[in-house]
Every structure is written in structure tokens, then in C-alpha cells.
Amino acid sequence: xxxxxxxxxxxxxxxxxxxxxxxxxxxxxxxxxxxxxxxxxxxxxxxxxxxxxxxxxxxxxxxxxxxxxxxxxxxxxxxxxxxxxxxxxxxxxxxxxxxxxxxxxxxxxxxxxxxxxxxxxxxxxxxxxxxxxxxxxxxxx
Amino acid sequence: xxxxxxxxxxxxxxxxxxxxxxxxxxxxxxxxxxxxxxxxxxxxxxxxxxxxxxxxxxxxxxxxxxxxxxxxxxxxxxxxxxxxxxxxxxxxxxxxxxxxxxxxxxxxxxxxxxxxxxxxxxxxxxxxxxxxxxxxxxxxxxxxxxx
Ligand SMILES: [Zn+2]
Numbered sequence: 001x002x003x004x005x006x007x008x009x010x011x012x013x014x015x016x017x018x019x020x021x022x023x024x025x026x027x028x029x030x031x032x033x034x035x036x037x038x039x040x041x042x043x044x045x046x047x048x049x050x051x052x053x054x055x056x057x058x059x060x061x062x063x064x065x066x067x068x069x070x071x072x073x074x075x076x077x078x079x080x081x082x083x084x085x086x087x088x089x090x091x092x093x094x095x096x097x098x099x100x101x102x103x104x105x106x107x108x109x110x111x112x113x114x115x116x117x118x119x120x121x122x123x124x125x126x127x128x129x130x131x132x133x134x135x136x137x138x139x140x141x
Numbered sequence: 142x143x144x145x146x147x148x149x150x151x152x153x154x155x156x157x158x159x160x161x162x163x164x165x166x167x168x169x170x171x172x173x174x175x176x177x178x179x180x181x182x183x184x185x186x187x188x189x190x191x192x193x194x195x196x197x198x199x200x201x202x203x204x205x206x207x208x209x210x211x212x213x214x215x216x217x218x219x220x221x222x223x224x225x226x227x228x229x230x231x232x233x234x235x236x237x238x239x240x241x242x243x244x245x246x247x248x249x250x251x252x253x254x255x256x257x258x259x260x261x262x263x264x265x266x267x268x269x270x271x272x273x274x275x276x277x278x279x280x281x282x283x284x285x286x287x288x
Pocket of ligand 1: 056058059060093094245246
């Protein structure tokens with residue numbers, strides 16, 4: 001009986017911990033059952049309650065679809081010196097969004113909405129979304 | 142009929158001429174059996190670089206968008222017709238598509254290479270491409286294959 005109460009107490013502390021993290025996972029029901037059967041000193045099989053939410057890129061986070069008429073947004077992914085589109089290791093976008101951004105920029109350039117060899121002077125002092133000097137992976141060249 | 146978007150850049154000209162040029166292109170779409178959904182004026186401004194079209198150098202232009210529906214077989218004819226119009230500097234027809242829903246894959250892409258799915262696939266392909274190699278210490282005192 002003492003053993004049972006001990007294991008119960010342990011499982012409650014675990015649920016309290018999870019509750020503190022405000023994660024909507026319930027371990028209480030399964031843990032009490034397992035704890036009653038097994039040795040209370042054994043580790044309990046449970047998902048990591050301290051796991052962080054999956055990281056999202058800036059466009060996915062705000063649910064933005066890059067579109068070729070949105071020149072102000074697209075010019076933020078362009079180098080002010082050469083007009084080249086920054087790579088994925090600099091922009092920090094996921095594969096799909098980077099592809100969409102590149103396609104939209106190329107479209108805007110063909111429609112004469114955006115320059116190809118420099119950044120539009122209007123947008124030169126826009127806030128920076130990322131730092132080209134600190135890429136997440138080393139540069140290719 | 143699929144939806145398309147026509148992105149036009151018209152040359153710099155006075156307003157009545159501009160209106161007649163837009164009316165001409167719009168009537169062209171209507172004559173081909175299409176429907177016009179939206180007209181959008183993106184304004185007159187300096188072009189990002191000088192553009193030589195129809196033997197004239199342009200430095201300013203008016204951006205105008207027309208959203209329309211028409212049969213895909215008519216698009217080539219429309220493009221050909223707009224290409225002959227000397228008031229139009231650039232003409233591009235894009236298909237309007239709903240953006241596909243997808244989950245952000247950034248957290249998977251930021252994993253170390255050994256855990257990334259595309260890297261694992263590449264390793265798998267490299268393993269498959271490796272040819273079987275003759276083992277020299279297999280006991281034979283001569284090479285059994287052609288050199
Ligand atoms: Zn994303």
C-alpha cells in the first residue's frame with residue numbers, strides 16, 4: 001500500500017510539472033497504471049514534456065504568401081549592392097517559401113516592377129529581416 | 142475556363158491614349174471569348190532600367206493588370222496580338238493559382254545533416270551506385286577479371 005501511494009505521488013509530481021509547462025498532454029491515467037505494476041524507481045516511458053514547439057520561418061509564422069506585386073516585401077530578400085537574391089542560409093526561410101520568393105522576384109523583375117542589379121532606392125532603408133553577415137551555414141563560395 | 146492575369150507595362154502617353162490602349166487590349170480578350178474579372182492600375186513610374194521595345198527606348202511606363210478568364214488555347218493568340226501593339230512594352234500572362242497549404246519544414250531543415258531526410262536519401266543513392274569491388278586477399282594468386 002505504501003509503495004502504491006509512493007508511486008501515485010511520483011506520477012502526480014510529473015503531471016504537475018507538465019501542467020506548469022502548460023502542455024496539453026495527459027499522462028496521469030497511463031502513468032498511474034504503469035506505476036502501480038512496475039518498480040517505482042524505473043524510468044517512465046513518456047514524451048518529453050520540455051520539448052519546444054517546432055521552429056517556423058518568418059513567412060510561415062505570419063502566414064504570408066509572397067506575390068510578385070508585393071515589391072516592398074520582395075526587395076527585402078535582395079542584396080542592396082548587387083540586387084542578387086539572398087540564399088536560404090541567409091534568409092532563414094523554409095525550402096518552399098524560399099522557392100516562392102525567388103519565383104516572385106523573378107516575375108517582378110520581368111514585369112519591370114523591380115530592378116535586377118540593385119535594390120530600389122525607396123526600400124533601401126527598410127528594416128532588416130536578417131543579417132547577411134551571419135548565415136546559418138557557411139557561404140557556398 | 143482557368144483564370145489568368147495579364148501584367149502589362151504601357152509606354153508613357155497622355156491619359157486619353159492610355160485609356161484607348163487599355164480598351165483595345167480588353168476588347169481583344171473579350172473578342173477571344175473571355176471574361177474580364179478585374180482591372181488594376183499599378184501607377185505610372187520610372188522603369189527600373191531603360192527598355193528598348195519596338196525600336197524606341199522607354200524610361201517611364203504605366204503598370205496595368207487585367208485579371209481574366211479564357212480558354213487556354215486562346216492564350217498564344219492573345220500574346221501574339223499584344224506583342225504587335227506598339228503601346229505595350231511588356232506583356233506577361235500568369236495563371237492565377239490558389240497557394241497550396243503546407244507545413245513549415247524549417248525545423249527539419251535545421252537538424253544536423255545525418256538526421257535530415259534529403260541527406261539520408263543522398264547517402265542511400267550513393268550506396269546503391271557503388272560497384273562491387275574485387276577483394277585482393279581472397280586467396281586467388283591471379284586477377285580473375287579482365288584488366
Ligand atoms: Zn516556412
